[in-house]
Amino acid sequence: MHNFEYHRPTSVADAVQSLKGAEDGKILAGGMTLIPTLKQRLAAPSDLIDLGAIAELKGIKDEGGMITIGAATPHAMVAESEVVRRVIPALADLAEGIGDPQVRNRGTIGGSIANSDPAADYPAALVGLDATVQTDRRRIKADDFFKGLFETALEEDEIVTAVSFPKPEKACYAKFPNPASRYAMVGVMVARAGGAVRVAVTGAGPCVFRLPEMEQALSGNFSPDAIKGIEISADGLNSDIHGSAAYRAHLVSVMARRAVTDCA
Amino acid sequence: MAGHHVSTTINGDAFEFVCEPDETLLDVLRDRLSLTGSKEGCGTGDCGACSVILDGRLVCSCLVLGAEAEGRTIATIEGMADGDRLHPLQRKFLEHAALQCGICTPGILVAAKALLEKHPDPSETEIRYWLAGNLCRCTGYDKIVRAVLDAAAEIREGRDAA
Numbered sequence: 408m409h410n411f412e413y414h415r416p417t418s419v420a421d422a423v424q425s426l427k428g429a430e431d432g433k434i435l436a437g438g439m440t441l442i443p444t445l446k447q448r449l450a451a452p453s454d455l456i457d458l459g460a461i462a463e464l465k466g467i468k469d470e471g472g473m474i475t476i477g478a479a480t481p482h483a484m485v486a487e488s489e490v491v492r493r494v495i496p497a498l499a500d501l502a503e504g505i506g507d508p509q510v511r512n513r514g515t516i517g518g519s520i521a522n523s524d525p526a527a528d529y530p531a532a533l534v535g536l537d538a539t540v541q542t543d544r545r546r547i548k549a550d551d552f553f554k555g556l557f558e559t560a561l562e563e564d565e566i567v568t569a570v571s572f573p574k575p576e577k578a579c580y581a582k583f584p585n586p587a588s589r590y591a592m593v594g595v596m597v598a599r600a601g602g603a604v605r606v607a608v609t610g611a612g613p614c615v616f617r618l619p620e621m622e623q624a625l626s627g628n629f630s631p632d633a634i635k636g637i638e639i640s641a642d643g644l645n646s647d648i649h650g651s652a653a654y655r656a657h658l659v660s661v662m663a664r665r666a667v668t669d670c671a
Numbered sequence: 672m673a674g675h676h677v678s679t680t681i682n683g684d685a686f687e688f689v690c691e692p693d694e695t696l697l698d699v700l701r702d703r704l705s706l707t708g709s710k711e712g713c714g715t716g717d718c719g720a721c722s723v724i725l726d727g728r729l730v731c732s733c734l735v736l737g738a739e740a741e742g743r744t745i746a747t748i749e750g751m752a753d754g755d756r757l758h759p760l761q762r763k764f765l766e767h768a769a770l771q772c773g774i775c776t777p778g779i780l781v782a783a784k785a786l787l788e789k790h791p792d793p794s795e796t797e798i799r800y801w802l803a804g805n806l807c808r809c810t811g812y813d814k815i816v817r818a819v820l821d822a823a824a825e826i827r828e829g830r831d832a833a
Contacts, residue, residue, distance in 0.1 A: 413675060413692035413738045435736075442695070442734045443715040455692065459739055483728065507804025508782070509719060512728040513735070588717075589803070 408445035412454040419463065419568055422456050423543050426564045429454035434566060436479055436518030439510050464517070464568060467491060473571040474498070475541075478517025486511065495536065497578035497596065501528050504582055506589050517567040520552070523559050523614060525645060526590035528582065530615035533570060535596025535607035536578060541569040556613040575600040577629075581665035582610075583658050585649055592650055593658035597666040599629060606663060611644050611655045621663055630671075631664040675738040681706070682750030690737035697721045699737035700747060708748035708777045712806070719805035722778035723747045729785040731804075748777035751784065759829075760784055760822040769818035771809030779805045783819045791827055795820065 412429070416422040426432045433452035435441055436459075444450045458464055464479035469490045476485060485491055486503035505511055505519075505528050519529040520540065532538070533549035540547045543566045552560050561567070578598035582591050591610030598605050604625040606618040624633045639659045644652035674689040681704070688703050700706040700723070712720035714733050721733040724746035751758045760783050763769070770776045779802060786793060786801040793801070798819050799812070807815060 408693045410691060410693040412673070413736065415738070415741070438734050438736070439716060442736075445693075446714060455736075457736070457739060460741075481728075507719070508729050508785075508801055509716065509722060509731045509804040512725075513730050 408442075409448065409451040411445075411452055414454060414456045415460050416456060416458075417460050417462075419461060419543050419566060422458060422461065422566055423564060425454065425456045426566070429456070432456055432564075434458060434518075434521070436521070437481060437514040439506070439514040439518070440522050440524065441518075458515075458517075458566075469494065473573055475569050475571045476516050477569050478567040479515050480517075482506075482511040482514050482516070482519075483508070485516065494574050495572060495578060497575075497580045497598070498532055498536065498572065501532050501580045501582075501594075501596070504528065504580075504584065504589065516570055520570070521559060521561060521567050523553055523555075523557050524590075525556055525613050526585070526592070526610045528580075528591055528594055528609060531580065531591070531594050531596040531607045531609035532572075533607075534615050534617060535580075535598045535605050536572050536575055537598070537600065537605060538570050538572045540567055541571065542567050550617075553615050558614070573600060577670045579666040579669040581662040581669060583662055593655055593662050595659065595662040595666050597625070597663060597670060599625075599670070602626065604629065608659055608663075611659050613643075613645065618659075618663070625667065629667065631667045634660070634663055634667065675741075677738060677741045679740045679742070680744045682746055688737070692736065692738060694737045695733050696723070696725075696735040696737050696740050696745075697732040699740070700732060703737075706747055706749050710774050710777060712774060712778075717806070718775070718778075719782060720775050720778040722781045722805065724781060724785055729782055729804075746781070748781055751780060758784070759825045760787070760819065763818040763822040763825070764815075767814045767818035767821065769810060769814040770807075775805060775807040775809075779807065779815060783815075783822070786819070787823050787826060791823060791830075793819075793823060 414425045430453040432454040435455045435457045464477045468475045482502040492499040538549045575598040580596045582594035593610040596607045606621045639656040641652040641656040646652040710720040712718035716731045716734040723732045
């Protein structure tokens, strides 16, 4: 990798200051994507601002009817969390299925969503569970946060500080992992809360998306049969050596039905 | 690019080093501290040959910056044997011939030790799940899994006897 200046702020305010002051600064969270990207010289930032020493960014809270997860909380901590397991087991399951132990011990929820990898798991959790992203300056609904391939609503110098999840009545995440990387070929989060159903899909398209037709069908009849006949178009879906767009479209239907079945 | 002065604890001993921002923890362990047990396989966090324990958690040291180790506690493969006395996992890997070329072995031993400290009685499925981040291109994994099962049983018996 190209060399850079390394900063280790101990508060969010200091991190924002370092980022503003840098010519081409990047935030270092768990580094599970950033460090390989630097090593491959696909990015050459002037400065890295490490969030690892900011205590306020780590941890899980159950307050105000929401589960709030600090941005620098690693996936393993979410998977092991007793409160997440009890209140939103689908979220604990999703975190437990990310990558391998080494990735789960370092990778963070804030890093995952700020990167917006098309095959990442967390975007499906945020959109499916109707979460809110807290940054150093504002709150952003998950529906407005993910904008496209590796693209989010974040400003250049904006830092994710936490993600808040409302408590669903029922939620399940079904994923067809790539067997080598365990990234989602397709992952579907189905969640029911207050009579409304949300269906969020990751891995299939350039960015997480919802399936309104399925959501409507499931709102009337929350059973796998309700969505059996719904065809998923392959238009605009990802196609690569791991699977064609048509294959992914098929997987979306199968994973959605599995998620609904698991909710029963 | 200023060098960073880092204080850390490795295998129970206090260490201090100066490193460049772009040096990984693996670079520091191998090139500055002569702890060459941790290996560089892929360098991108896929193979697990560089696995170490950082503050009680299994991580790929090739994806941690040396500067990030400030104030942290690290355990490497060098801290596994007690002098000449091998750890039960190390002995069982020899008995079961759970290695061939050996480049993945330090990482797998560190990962297996982390697993057994958490789950003293893992099933075969659990072992395969917890070692998913460590690739071996020689053994086909079967002997590794058997060695870990056997070591786990021996460690449990030792505890029961004590």
